Amino acid sequence: MESPMQIQETPTLKAEARNLNFFYGENKALRNINMPIYDKKVTALIGPSGCGKSTYLRSFNRMHDLYPGNRYEGEIRFFPDNTNLLGADVDPIEVRMRIGMVFQKPNPFPKTIFENVAYGLRVRGETNKRVLEDKVEHALKGAAIWEEVKDRLPEQAPNLSGGQQQRLCIARALATDPELLLFDEPTSALDPIATGAIEELIHELKKRVTILIVTHNMQQAARVSDYTAYMYLGEMIEFGKTDEIFIKPQDKRTEDYITGRMG
């Protein structure tokens, strides 16, 4: 008989990679990736440098379309509407309007704090000052930076500290209510205290948004994620619940990586 502890909610699917291949010109960077992304969960991508985890992440918002010579094969299905994000009939801009992204290095625009957060709304044609102010405040609160910047909204964003800049970039992504938020090693340029703040924030955010995060730091993956995928040489080696992956990896390569024998 099953004990109540083992009864598990079945998570809803938010996105799913199906037979995904990716090419930088002739160079095949992703090999036949199949993987689910669950709704309102944090999924971490780990693996050694050059294993394709950032390449995979950047496929979700079609960032590769900005540069020539890149090619996708396969599908990334996005739910509930079952859109193929990589479909030829889907405009990359439409994809980016639904999926937000936070980059490795904080990249605030050389504009005011307010304008940084309002930018996504302006792009969507919002001009009403009240609406902008409300949404900017809401996004800054969501990114746990409101208290620090509420009196400095007209100041230049690059004057903030690195950790504040990164939370501002998170606010910029949150302002437009994305369905999925992509994090590309968001703490690799930050000190431990700023890193802690971001990790705490990710924990809060998953109540309202699905998160996919690339990280070099295995402790971070263990701390923030519900699911973890281990990638190696462009392949998805193992995917599972984070505690299972870390305690009892099924694949020898995953085990070698997380125990530090390889990496």
Add this chain to the structure above:
Amino acid sequence: MKPLTTEEIRAVIAKGKFYDNLFKAVGVFCLAFALLVIVALIADMVIKGSERFTLDFFFNFASRRATEAGILSAWVGSLLVMLVTAMAAVPLGVAAGLYLEEYAKRNLLTNIIEVNITNLAAVPSIVYGLLALGIFVYQFGFGQSILSAGLTLALLILPIIIVSTREAIRAIPAMIREGSMAVGATRWQTCRFHIIPYAMPGILTGVIIGLARAIGETAPIITIGALTFIAFLPPVPFSAADAGTTAGLFDWLLSPFTVMPIQIFNWTSRPDPAFEVNAAAAGFVLMVMVLSMNAVAIYLRYQMRKKIKW
């Protein structure tokens, strides 16, 4: 191998330092020589032209008597021609540079275009003059006017503006572009909100350097037929003209004109040595115009760069 003794190490350093100092001396000499030539040129013009530095010189038309001849029509002409040049070259050059950097696909055609923009910058200015004589003056019927001169100089400095626009855009980090596109912006929104404003200091520098080159150009202006002796100004918009009519808003564009370098050239070729004084004084004024344009460029770039950091 035995380690060097302290004396040996010092000897090696002393030998190295000798060449250090030698090059320093040669460098300072070369720099001093270049500066001295410029200072001497300017000083020569100031001394020769000193007796003409009066208000009359700036507000008199050309005259057969050297002491009464001034540069009014020349500096007004230069300013108006520069206005036309800037109005034509800036939008064309910035748009072309923006297109090449942000929109154009990298292929053989864009490579050929790129190489040839650099080539255009090396085309002798007289060739632009010949081209303009055929196209603007005769084909389009603009005549020997401010419009023809301005457009000719615009063609001349177009490559400078395109190249400096592209360099300014390339200096913007890719992560800024990606940050903008990642929230769902189109290419044009990214250009309008980010690329153009952040590239502006560099573009502006290129524009002013281009204009500073154009204001001193003589050959193409002579080719299209600027007047060398002119005693009237282009019509001010809506001012009274002949027979009770008023001048139109753009009549000045088709007016005959002269510019500073042509006025100088004209005075130096006169037999009467008294005109050499006028030429020296006008030369100094032209120098001041060019140097102050460069100074404005440096100041603006400094002010604008202060606000933009990544």
